[in-house]
Amino acid sequence: MDVHLIDGTYELFRHFFAVPSTADSDGQEIGAVRGVLTSVFSMIEHGATHIGVATDHVVESFRNDLYPGYKTSEGVPAELLSQFPILEEALEAMGVVVWPMVDYEADDALASAADKAAKDDGVRQVVICTPDKDLGQCVVGTRVVQLDRRRDSIRDESGVVAKFGVKPQSIPDYLAVVGDTADGFPGLPGWGVKAAALTLSQYPHLEGIPKDWREWHPSKPTAA
Numbered sequence: 222m223d224v225h226l227i228d229g230t231y232e233l234f235r236h237f238f239a240v241p242s243t244a245d246s247d248g249q250e251i252g253a254v255r256g257v258l259t260s261v262f263s264m265i266e267h268g269a270t271h272i273g274v275a276t277d278h279v280v281e282s283f284r285n286d287l288y289p290g291y292k293t294s295e296g297v298p299a300e301l302l303s304q305f306p307i308l309e310e311a312l313e314a315m316g317v318v319v320w321p322m323v324d325y326e327a328d329d330a331l332a333s334a335a336d337k338a339a340k341d342d343g344v345r346q347v348v349i350c351t352p353d354k355d356l357g358q359c360v361v362g363t364r365v366v367q368l369d370r371r372r373d374s375i376r377d378e379s380g381v382v383a384k385f386g387v388k389p390q391s392i393p394d395y396l397a398v399v400g401d402t403a404d405g406f407p408g409l410p411g412w413g414v415k416a417a418a419l420t421l422s423q424y425p426h427l428e429g430i431p432k433d434w435r436e437w438h439p440s441k442p443t444a445a
Contacts, residue, residue: 224338225269225368228351229276229319230327232257233308235371237301250300254308260370261317274312275330276305278321290405328355335359348375354401357381358392386418391425398427 236256243252280294320330400408
């Protein structure tokens with residue numbers, strides 16, 4: 222069997238800004254929920270049998286306590302935030318497993334589920350349905366892959382290397398130095414995608430980079 226793990230937060234955001242506004246009889250906005258449910262039902266119609274959906278029931282997480290600049294729900298339309306519990310309830314009614322995250326994030330649930338499913342001998346392939354760069358670290362060969370459902374493109378381990386220039390295990394280090402605007406990380410001065418890929422392709426993790434700056438930093442000028 223194949224296991225499909227869906228980033229419910231991404232899907233809800235995507236549909237909120239893509240589909241027409243629709244309200245129920247009480248005036249509650251439900252357009253994005255209807256869009257996500259239709260999308261998930263289509264997956265089932267096309268043969269998906271084991272589906273799990275993770276959502277950020279609360280956008281803020283323990284990471285906000287660790288880093289003040291981390292992403293928050295500030296600026297997110299109330300009409301969008303109000304649809305999270307509706308989506309979670311509706312998916313459960315469909316028989317879909319739902320992980321509504323509070324202290325942790327949807328990404329954490331997806332990563333944990335992917336790791337657990339990949340260890341199950343009965344699972345042929347784990348498909349993480351999200352284009353989120355963070356989840357690239359969970360890709361393993363062709364057994365655990367990412368699927369961008371909007372573009373209908375699959376990224377396996379060779380795809381991660383082709384896109385970022387580093388292997389999945391180095392994605393956290395890569396994003397730490399180049400930054401990730403989606404999560405509020407500015408990155409480090411002097412680091413670009415090429416410098417990060419060149420360095421981390423040789424030293425997979427930041428802790429393994431030699432201490433001598435000029436020895437390993439691709440953009441550091443040498444003394445005259």
